[in-house]
Amino acid sequence: MGEVPEKGIPGEAPSLGGASGPVRPAEHAPPQASGGAEPQLYFRQLLSGRDFGLGDDAVAGQMRNFVYLVGDQATGEAMVVDPAYDPPALVEVAEEDGMRIVGVLVTHHHPDHVGGDLFGYCIRGVAELLEIVSVPVHCQITEADFVRHVAGVGKSDLITHSGSGEVAVGAFSIEMIHTPGHTPGSQCFLVQNRLLAGDTLFLEGCGRTDFPGGDAGEMYLSLTQRLAKVPDSADLFPGHDYSNRPSASLGETRRLNYVFSPRTAMEWMSLFGR
Numbered sequence: 001m002g003e004v005p006e007k008g009i010p011g012e013a014p015s016l017g018g019a020s021g022p023v024r025p026a027e028h029a030p031p032q033a034s035g036g037a038e039p040q041l042y043f044r045q046l047l048s049g050r051d052f053g054l055g056d057d058a059v060a061g062q063m064r065n066f067v068y069l070v071g072d073q074a075t076g077e078a079m080v081v082d083p084a085y086d087p088p089a090l091v092e093v094a095e096e097d098g099m100r101i102v103g104v105l106v107t108h109h110h111p112d113h114v115g116g117d118l119f120g121y122c123i124r125g126v127a128e129l130l131e132i133v134s135v136p137v138h139c140q141i142t143e144a145d146f147v148r149h150v151a152g153v154g155k156s157d158l159i160t161h162s163g164s165g166e167v168a169v170g171a172f173s174i175e176m177i178h179t180p181g182h183t184p185g186s187q188c189f190l191v192q193n194r195l196l197a198g199d200t201l202f203l204e205g206c207g208r209t210d211f212p213g214g215d216a217g218e219m220y221l222s223l224t225q226r227l228a229k230v231p232d233s234a235d236l237f238p239g240h241d242y243s244n245r246p247s248a249s250l251g252e253t254r255r256l257n258y259v260f261s262p263r264t265a266m267e268w269m270s271l272f273g274r
């Protein structure tokens with residue numbers, strides 16, 4: 001769930017009453033390789049309601065969540081990031097690419113990312129995925145209780161992390177960057193100069209901080225300090241399709257995204273603190 005609207009500009013996270021954002025022709029993003037020498041990164045960005053979740057789940061199309069598959073083509077192992085809406089289809093996509101899911105990475109606990117009740121809509125997610133594949137679920141320790149309650153998974157299903165850390169998939173290391181603000185245990189994943197940001201940062205805007213557990217001050221620190229180590233050359237892959245393209249460089253995002261406009265924490269809070 002949802003981005004913080006720019007102050008003075010009407011805008012909200014997509015409502016359940018209708019689709020939001022530009023409509024683009026359907027396309028099926030092919031596997032992308034990192035290029036160069038082995039090992040090769042397996043990377044797919046999948047849009048809910050377009051690339052999966054096409055059935056009776058209209059919410060999948062309205063919420064426009066991105067799910068990611070990240071793995072090592074050489075070993076055939078892949079992690080799935082925020083597997084909501086249609087877990088069997090996500091497993092199938094991986095299998096069709098010759099990959100098997102070996103773990104779940106959770107950016108944060110909101111039901112459009114992990115499954116659960118969203119305004120009365122039951123969204124499928126991590127719990128159903130674990131019925132298909134028995135794999136560990138990685139989340140921040142400060143998000144764990146929320147993930148358990150919202151997604152309906154057990155304590156033993158979770159591997160919790162505190163702050164930064166790394167998770168390996170094949171020969172690749174996925175760095176976890178704890179970025180509180182949207183939720184207490186929100187985190188981003190950095191792999192091969194790709195930042196999977198969940199609802200912490202979008203191409204335009206950032207995650208809302210007015211939901212329970214949100215903290216505008218922490219969001220400012222996450223955007224300006226905790227993510228400062230991610231270079232401008234990295235590509236931003238957000239948790240929702242809220243723009244007219246699915247990714248952009250961090251450098252361009254830092255230049256153009258209005259959430260980077262404030263020069264001080266005080267200025268940030270005056271614009272976005274609530």
Ligand SMILES: [Fe+2]
Pocket residue numbers: 001002108110182199207
């Ligand atoms: Fe969210």
